[in-house]
Amino acid sequence: MRLTAFTDISLRIVMRLAVARREELMTTRAVAGLLAVPYAHAAKAVARLSELGLVEARRGRGGGLQLTEKGRRASVGGIVRALESAGDVEIPEGAVAYLCGPLPFMRDARAQLIAAGVAPRDVHYEVFGPDLWLARGQEQD
Known part of the structure; x- marks a missing residue:
């Protein structure tokens, strides 16, 4: 199966957040830097993951990204199906x-x-x- 670049970036974001300590909040910019992807692409992926309820994105001082409980329980296949759905x-x-x-x-x-x-x-x-x-x-x- 060949994944879109968008799905690849999204999965990599989920995997990076999955290994973060629960109290560790990472910004979209930091995640983009760690994954060596453009900030705009990471921001788009974070927005979609947030819409799906997999990632919580808090803005402002003390904000950052965390996986939700739904995100921690999600399967790779389920995430791929949601991201690569025919609805798009x-x-x-x-x-x-x-x-x-x-x-x-x-x-x-x-x-x-x-x-x-x-x-x-x-x-x-x-x-x-x-x-x-x-x-x-x-x-x-």
Whole structure:
């Protein structure tokens, strides 16, 4: 899997904050310097991680960045799915999607495509294993 630079920077920020002491507050500028990434890119990633509830960003004197409890419990896969969701991609009318991958990925991608207006009949997938959607009562239409 190839990650976007944005997701890479975001994951590196989460990992750096995960090893920080609980009382240690790091600024976005400090994290950008440690990771050798442009400040603007780090600031954008911090803003998105904050929107997702993974990072708490406090401004002003005594402020800084910390992982939230949700951020400490989050899986790498969950963070990647949240950052690379189809919600950030404009889906053209009449789009047809072809998916192949692990079932959790395909379930999430299918749900996002349908929420974005793609008809369920236009979402095609190749599953290596049992058809777990039918077992869970989710029909394909």
